[in-house]
Amino acid sequence: MKYMDEYRDEKSARDYAQLIGQIVKQKWNIMEVCGGQTHSIMKFGIDQLLPPEINLVHGPGCPVCVTPLEMIDKALHIASQPNVIFTSFGDMLRVPGSRNDLFSVKASGHDVRIVYSPLDAVGIAKKNPDKQVVFFAIGFETTVPANAMAVLHADKMGLENFSVLVSQVRVPPAMDAILSSGDNIIDGFLAAGHVNAVMGYHEYFTIAEKYSTPMVVTGFEPVDILRGFYFLIRMLEEKEYSVRNAYERVVTREGNPGAQKAIYEVFENGDQKWRGIGNIPQSGLVLRDKYQKYDASLRFFVQDIRTQEPEICIAGEILKGNKKPFDCPAFGKECVPENPLGATMVSSEGACAAYYKYRRS
Numbered sequence: 001m002k003y004m005d006e007y008r009d010e011k012s013a014r015d016y017a018q019l020i021g022q023i024v025k026q027k028w029n030i031m032e033v034c035g036g037q038t039h040s041i042m043k044f045g046i047d048q049l050l051p052p053e054i055n056l057v058h059g060p061g062c063p064v065c066v067t068p069l070e071m072i073d074k075a076l077h078i079a080s081q082p083n084v085i086f087t088s089f090g091d092m093l094r095v096p097g098s099r100n101d102l103f104s105v106k107a108s109g110h111d112v113r114i115v116y117s118p119l120d121a122v123g124i125a126k127k128n129p130d131k132q133v134v135f136f137a138i139g140f141e142t143t144v145p146a147n148a149m150a151v152l153h154a155d156k157m158g159l160e161n162f163s164v165l166v167s168q169v170r171v172p173p174a175m176d177a178i179l180s181s182g183d184n185i186i187d188g189f190l191a192a193g194h195v196n197a198v199m200g201y202h203e204y205f206t207i208a209e210k211y212s213t214p215m216v217v218t219g220f221e222p223v224d225i226l227r228g229f230y231f232l233i234r235m236l237e238e239k240e241y242s243v244r245n246a247y248e249r250v251v252t253r254e255g256n257p258g259a260q261k262a263i264y265e266v267f268e269n270g271d272q273k274w275r276g277i278g279n280i281p282q283s284g285l286v287l288r289d290k291y292q293k294y295d296a297s298l299r300f301f302v303q304d305i306r307t308q309e310p311e312i313c314i315a316g317e318i319l320k321g322n323k324k325p326f327d328c329p330a331f332g333k334e335c336v337p338e339n340p341l342g343a344t345m346v347s348s349e350g351a352c353a354a355y356y357k358y359r360r361s
């Protein structure tokens with residue numbers, strides 16, 4: 001398959017791993033931002049191909065994992081109301097809140113539906129004018145354009161029975177927060193190519209220079225990831241604190257201006273809580289005042305719901321690179337993918353779930 005097979009070529013992957021081994025001279029802590037990259041690293045054994053000088057830190061880039069527990073509780077509360085059709089991508093249905101999950105709300109007779117696009121939810125609202133239809137709008141910059149389009153369509157159609165429960169996050173402020181924390185150990189980032197396909201990577205230069213931390217934009221196939229590591233280690237060894245693009249077939253420096261226009265028509269930057277990490281200033285995309293009538297949080301009066309994370313969970317420390325999943329006493333015991341206690345076991349892209357599935361212990 002073109003654009004797939006050549007990036008899974010074993011010889012190319014091994015060649016890059018060998019090149020990395022030849023240039024690396026000291027220990028480096030590298031964070032791959034995206035959970036999709038974490039998953040590929042484990043699945044293809046990239047962590048076992050890399051030289052021991054490279055310590056991998058698995059970043060917070062999994063949308064399901066970083067959605068705060070209290071947001072799940074808000075979704076559960078709204079979905080349990082009479083006359084509501086609650087719509088969501090499928091992977092959010094099994095994420096446990098403090099008491100149950102959306103699947104169990106559906107099983108108890110409430111109308112919870114899986115959709116494949118936010119626009120499907122708008123279509124459901126149009127067909128059901130006597131119901132309130134809510135879409136669970138979570139995710140990174142990759143999914144936000146479609147969420148914005150749904151709000152714009154609903155607005156154009158004058159739909160008064162559609163709203164969105166918003167928990168959207170931006171990568172650059174999270175990188176800044178990680179690098180500025182007192183216990184930061186990160187020397188370089190592999191940036192998430194799909195986010196950069198939408199937003200470009202022009203914003204990253206300021207952060208790379210401010211913290212003397214190079215970044216390489218890359219993709220999700222083994223050769224993409226290893227090429228990204230090669231660029232990054234070379235930059236670190238040569239003290240080049242800048243940004244490079246190793247995903248040229250998809251990403252440009254400026255990104256997709258049409259998608260960015262849709263995002264910022266409907267949303268604006270605002271403070272956002274990340275599960276396992278806490279509040280990061282200006283790291284969210286929140287509804288502009290003009291579109292607040294579509295805010296499900298206000299429509300259903302759930303803005304004050306607050307929930308504490310389980311105390312045993314050390315996901316926050318894992319996301320900062322201070323601990324590995326197997327350092328958690330609950331890993332593989334009380335906490336497994338079928339019964340996740342914390343953010344990073346919830347989705348298959350989470351670090352704990354990837355370590356569990358690919359038996360890294």
Ligand code: SF4
Pocket residue numbers: 312313314315318325328329330331332335336340341342343344345346352
């Ligand atoms: S194994 Fe479970 S409880 Fe432990 S850090 Fe990972 S998600 Fe949290």
